[in-house]
Amino acid sequence: MDKLTPEQTRDLEAAAFRRLVSHLRERTDVQNIDLMNLAGFCRNCLSRWYQEAAEEGGTPLTKDEAREIVYGMPYEEWRSRYQTEASPEQQQKFAERRED
Secondary structure (H helix, E strand, O other): OOOOOHHHHHHHHHHHHHHHHHHHHHOOOOOHHHHHHHHOOOHHHHHHHHHHHHHHOOOOOOHHHHHHHHHOOOHHHHHHHHOOOOOHHHHHHHHHHHHO
16 A cells, blocks of 8 residues: 555544544443543543644634534533433442543
8 A cells, every 4th residue: 555645644534533423423322431431532532632633723612612513512412311320330430440
């Protein structure tokens, strides 16, 4: 395979990111705490990284705006529609991961 150009790399990374965000929007059954416990990041992390990238590029973006981009709706609306109470087991696993 020939080496990708910087533009090709950017375009492919952007497409993969869009696919990830789309997938996370569809999988409302997967809770953020599950993502954190299994992968070490969640939708909130992704939105924070998005906001940081925007700021690094000189584009002001609020935390709420970045979250809406990732969640596909205002964060509070997503929470009220889809977020469930974390089980004691989920909370314990999360606490253990934070100690690592």
